[in-house]
Amino acid sequence: MKQFGGPAAFIDRNDINTDEIIPAKYLTEITKKALAPHLLEDLHLEGQQFDPHSAVMQAAQVLITRSNFGCGSSREHAVWALEVNDINVVIGESFARIFRQNMFNCGILAVELSKADLDRLFALKGQVTVAVDLAAEKLTATSGDATVECAFSLNAFDKKLIGAGGWLAFADANY
Amino acid sequence: MGQTITEKIFAAHLRDTPTSGNMVLDIDVIMCHEITTPIAIMDLMEKGMDRVCDPSRIKAVIDHVTPPKDSKTAAQAKIMRDWARRHNIKDFFDIGRNGVCHALFPEKGFIRPGNTVIMGDSHTCTHGAFGAFAAGVGTTDLEVGILKGVCAFRAPKSLKIEAVGALPKGVVAKDIILNIIKQLTVNGGTDMVIEFCGPVIDAMNMSSRMTLCNMAVEAGATSGVCQPDLTTAQYLWPFIKDEYASPEAASESFACWRSDADAHYERVLTLDVSTLAPQVTFGFKPDNVKDVSELEGSKVDQVYIGSCTNGRIEDIREAAAIIKGKTIAASVRGILVPATPAIYSQALEEGLIKIFMDSGFCVLNPTCGACLGMSSGVLADGEVCASTTNRNFNGRMGKGGMVHLMSPASAAAAAVTGEITDPRRFLN
Numbered sequence: 269m270k271q272f273g274g275p276a277a278f279i280d281r282n283d284i285n286t287d288e289i290i291p292a293k294y295l296t297e298i299t300k301k302a303l304a305p306h307l308l309e310d311l312h313l314e315g316q317q318f319d320p321h322s323a324v325m326q327a328a329q330v331l332i333t334r335s336n337f338g339c340g341s342s343r344e345h346a347v348w349a350l351e352v353n354d355i356n357v358v359i360g361e362s363f364a365r366i367f368r369q370n371m372f373n374c375g376i377l378a379v380e381l382s383k384a385d386l387d388r389l390f391a392l393k394g395q396v397t398v399a400v401d402l403a404a405e406k407l408t409a410t411s412g413d414a415t416v417e418c419a420f421s422l423n424a425f426d427k428k429l430i431g432a433g434g435w436l437a438f439a440d441a442n443y
Numbered sequence: 444m445g446q447t448i449t450e451k452i453f454a455a456h457l458r459d460t461p462t463s464g465n466m467v468l469d470i471d472v473i474m475c476h477e478i479t480t481p482i483a484i485m486d487l488m489e490k491g492m493d494r495v496c497d498p499s500r501i502k503a504v505i506d507h508v509t510p511p512k513d514s515k516t517a518a519q520a521k522i523m524r525d526w527a528r529r530h531n532i533k534d535f536f537d538i539g540r541n542g543v544c545h546a547l548f549p550e551k552g553f554i555r556p557g558n559t560v561i562m563g564d565s566h567t568c569t570h571g572a573f574g575a576f577a578a579g580v581g582t583t584d585l586e587v588g589i590l591k592g593v594c595a596f597r598a599p600k601s602l603k604i605e606a607v608g609a610l611p612k613g614v615v616a617k618d619i620i621l622n623i624i625k626q627l628t629v630n631g632g633t634d635m636v637i638e639f640c641g642p643v644i645d646a647m648n649m650s651s652r653m654t655l656c657n658m659a660v661e662a663g664a665t666s667g668v669c670q671p672d673l674t675t676a677q678y679l680w681p682f683i684k685d686e687y688a689s690p691e692a693a694s695e696s697f698a699c700w701r702s703d704a705d706a707h708y709e710r711v712l713t714l715d716v717s718t719l720a721p722q723v724t725f726g727f728k729p730d731n732v733k734d735v736s737e738l739e740g741s742k743v744d745q746v747y748i749g750s751c752t753n754g755r756i757e758d759i760r761e762a763a764a765i766i767k768g769k770t771i772a773a774s775v776r777g778i779l780v781p782a783t784p785a786i787y788s789q790a791l792e793e794g795l796i797k798i799f800m801d802s803g804f805c806v807l808n809p810t811c812g813a814c815l816g817m818s819s820g821v822l823a824d825g826e827v828c829a830s831t832t833n834r835n836f837n838g839r840m841g842k843g844g845m846v847h848l849m850s851p852a853s854a855a856a857a858a859v860t861g862e863i864t865d866p867r868r869f870l871n
């Protein structure tokens with residue numbers, strides 16, 4: 269099974285919508301690769317700097333954010349834009365339904381944690397790396413000597429999708 | 444324990460329960476447009492799976508950028524067109540016959556009470572107005588829908604809105620839904636279906652019900668739904684007259700798709716509309732909502748009347764009643780986009796198009812266009828648009844632009860004055 273985790277990037281805002289993840293003007297692209305340079309390019313964070321092309325974002329394989337991530341348009345381009353940038357896990361307090369389903373449909377992870385656990389992750393300083401133990405439904409974030417462990421639970425069906433490598437493969441085998 | 448309409452629809456379409464709490468449903472109507480479908484088609488072709496489960500269940504339209512604005516959008520349209528031909532999809536709507544999907548497909552009678560509907564478009568929830576379960580999905584869900592005719596959902600939860608009271612003059616469905624989103628917030632409806640009930644909804648026409656259901660997703664909901672009744676049957680009558688003796692008989696048979704009195708809801712919210720004023724959004728989230736009167740005087744550069752939320756004939760009439768005999772403010776660009784050819788032609792017949800043109804409005808062909816900032820009225824950096832659409836995200840109608848969502852009447856009032864204006868000023 270696919271391995272999940274890697275270096276993390278933090279985005280401290282609620283309600284990040286799919287227009288912000290990938291603006292509509294790129295919806296005319298018909299290859300996923302073409303979306304790569306445009307991930308989060310118009311994201312605006314109140315009172316904070318955000319550079320989608322920063323070294324941390326370039327290296328990131330895990331995004332850690334707040335609540336209702338991926339709201340708005342159903343565009344799966346938002347998930348693909350993450351995928352082609354090698355991001356395989358998004359961790360947040362909650363996700364919009366369609367975005368969450370699109371993640372699992374593509375065989376990658378949307379992990380929901382409590383606000384308290386997220387606060388512990390956001391409190392980590394320096395470069396953070398996240399390791400995901402899918403079987404144990406546990407993730408470990410490390411930064412230097414500091415370690416934060418969080419338990420999560422996946423919907424049973426979403427787990428099957430991850431195992432199958434996505435919904436198309438699962439549906440083709442079962443229906 | 445009774446069942447909600449959504450529970451009844453799920454039970455009737457259940458194909459499989461892969462894990463407890465997850466349901467795979469047979470889908471009656473699979474709708475496609477040229478933004479999210481071509482990439483699904485290309486992927487299926489690449490995988491050697493370029494098939495469709497049943498061409499008669501697939502409805503396809505080119506609507507988002509039409510006519511195409513450049514070679515990329517022309518290529519998207521071509522992929523759709525070739526695919527529709529290849530698979531003998533009869534209900535495919537191209538230039539001259541095309542319009543905004545969520546206005547066009549209802550008009551064709553494609554959605555019936557009790558149906559399951561998916562589309563690669565978040566505002567698919569609009570079709571819940573017909574007493575159907577209609578959900579927006581991503582491209583992978585759409586691919587599986589096209590190929591297998593199924594889609595997976597979590598077992599449905601419902602949230603009930605009971606709208607009561609007498610609707611004041613100048614206050615319409617758009618104001619009701621904006622106020623509901625304000626109360627629920629942008630994720631208050633996540634993983635739930637919002638059921639719109641009560642005497643106010645019972646008295647509404649299908650156009651208003653579609654406006655309500657259209658914006659359910661802005662509260663994070665999976666869908667919106669209204670109970671199918673005589674109004675639904677009368678709207679659908681031209682398409683169902685061979686199946687039932689009368690609209691009354693059709694309405695009676697729709698009763699099996701109405702929620703039971705003792706059904707369970709996660710939450711019930713009562714909304715007394717009698718004290719509601721025209722509503723408007725500010726900022727970049729659809730739950731940032733105020734009374735129009737609180738923002739009066741804010742300047743707008745453009746007024747956009749159209750979209751799947753408010754581009755129907757009733758909306759055009761509502762705006763025309765305010766515009767009639769007036770000239771729009773010199774500082775404003777007015778854009779009217781009837782949502783479908785039938786609406787356009789009806790508006791011509793009723794003399795409404797002339798009212799808009801005489802006032803200084805530009806009238807465009809049916810398309811999504813500027814609603815999602817792709818064409819036909821994109822905003823410049825720093826510009827403000829009073830719009831009858833459904834999303835005010837930062838940059839939605841153009842990078843650096845801001846959108847105030849409002850009713851057609853409020854948008855028309857803003858066109859006349861050049862600033863946000865309570866439309867009741869123009870109603871006697």
Ligand code: SF4
Pocket residue numbers: 507543544545564566750751752810811812814815832833
């Ligand atoms: S009119 Fe706007 S919201 Fe409606 S389907 Fe078109 S782009 Fe989407």
